[in-house]
Amino acid sequence: MNPTSPTIGEGTRILHYLIDTLIICIISYLLYRWWNFYVFYWGFKAYRYSYFFIGSTWVYTFIFEALFLRTPAKMITGTKVQSASGSRPNIIQFIIRATIRTIPISMFGMAWNDKPLHDTFSKTVLVKARS
DSSP states (O other): OOTTSOBOOHHHHHHHHHHHHHHHHHHHHHHHHHHHHHHHHHOOOOOOHHHHHHHHHHHHHHHHHHHHSSOHHHHHHTEEEEETTSSOOOHHHHHHHHHHHTSTTGGGGHHHHSSOHHHHHHTEEEEEOOO
């Protein structure tokens, strides 16, 4: 990791979680309602809302972090994702991050590791972005 890029603390991570989850809830709810229109009028198979939420979480995280190195919440706080070596993460690291972020216990890694499980297993860190 680049020593000039300090890692981000728990308060900022909680803010990221709240903002991103609100956006994901809105997106997944709209997708759920759109799908249920087809369920009601065209007889499509019904799915639980949780499938839309989990799928939206994965796609949202993967697309934003792979393209921009940050989600909208990270854009607001001026932070970004980078690999532990200080370079841009590779595609596998983004897939691992997105997959583990869909697991509700991802944040419990903070208790013994000082970073969430999606950072631990993908070997990435959250740092302040340059202006």
